[in-house]
Amino acid sequence: MICRSANLHRQEEIVALIQKKYPAAALVLADGTVFEGRSRGAAGLATGEVVFNTAMTGYQEILTDPSYTGQLVTLTTAHVGNVGANKEDMESRSVYAAGLIAKSIAENASSWRAEESLPAFLKRHGIVAIDGLDTRALTIHLRQTGAQPGAVIALESGEMTPEALEAAKTAAAGWGSMAGQDLAQTVTTDVPYEWKEGSWELPTAHTAGGFRKPVAHPYHVVAYDFGVKTNILRLLADRGIRVTVVPAKTTFEEAMALNPDGIFLSNGPGDPAPCTYAIETAKKAIAAKVPLFGICLGHQIMGLAVGAKTLKMKFGHHGANHPVEALGEKHVAITSQNHGFAVDAATLPENARATHASLFDGSLQGFELLDAPAFCFQGHPEASPGPHDIDGLFEKFARALAEAHAQKAEAAGE
């Protein structure tokens, strides 16, 4: 007994000694709660909305998902970084999360796919990260109080100072709210481009092996980039779709001038309500009966376009283990989720049918229109990270495109 507790004490001492190697860091929430830990990324002060993600894998995909713009992401899984980072697992060109909060971040990567360690990756992208804090207590706090603004202060060296803590407190208190922020237009592409594996400058050595599939691309889709993830474009391409990615503010008329068979509305950060330009596009696509598919922010934009309302959730859905019911189908899918807003199901118009609901809280997870080939999903059928239970939605879109394509060909033949 004495021996065991002595060992435990020694272990704690060792952990403390290892952690002292790293400079001090602290997370300060807007309500004044402080969590101290160690800096494991770049030095600096980062502010944002503090959210938690319950996925046990996929930290690199999470960090590079543009929908996390303006958010400090807490990973509830105990240990991250052990497989490092590589070019292939980028969900966009860069890291978009404002900062990383984790219980323990591995210094060394142990994977044949790793090109650098997680701390090196974070430093290279100038992203602050803190570990060595009680992420379970933090998550419980966020569940009770709701996602709230916070600041991570990560020192260059040494121990925490009252001045640094004060600076973080002021920054957290002054950050404001995610509600009302149009962030999609800040992360969208500047110019249209045709998506190909490797069009995001991935070296051939990486793209040749894992992802590329020799498929023909008979259909053409204009994909609105509100912060699109790579795996969405990849899964569209895998289903025979040539994808032209366009800036968020491309008008419906400009999109149609590219002669697409359908339009895709991507995921993205911030509040959907101020994205009036995108809501306008969705309204016109629905009226013109162009096949339309929306994911996450795209789903919310479609909700607003049909006259439904969106709301800010208490702490949102961020994880890879969310059960979603396919309504009327006696079928449950485990899904990947990342959203802080939701479409209020009660405000859907009569020509819309709710297709999916969250089994965690009953919130709306998808709907389709009864009088137009338009449907959308709140979670992430493309996963990355997460399960692929619901990637059949890409096939559903491909079927709608095939139909529209055949109708167009018939009309042209007459």
Ligand SMILES: NC(=O)CC[C@H](N)C(=O)O
């Ligand atoms: N992943 C997303 O597209 C997120 C949509 C929106 N920014 C939200 O938080 O609800």
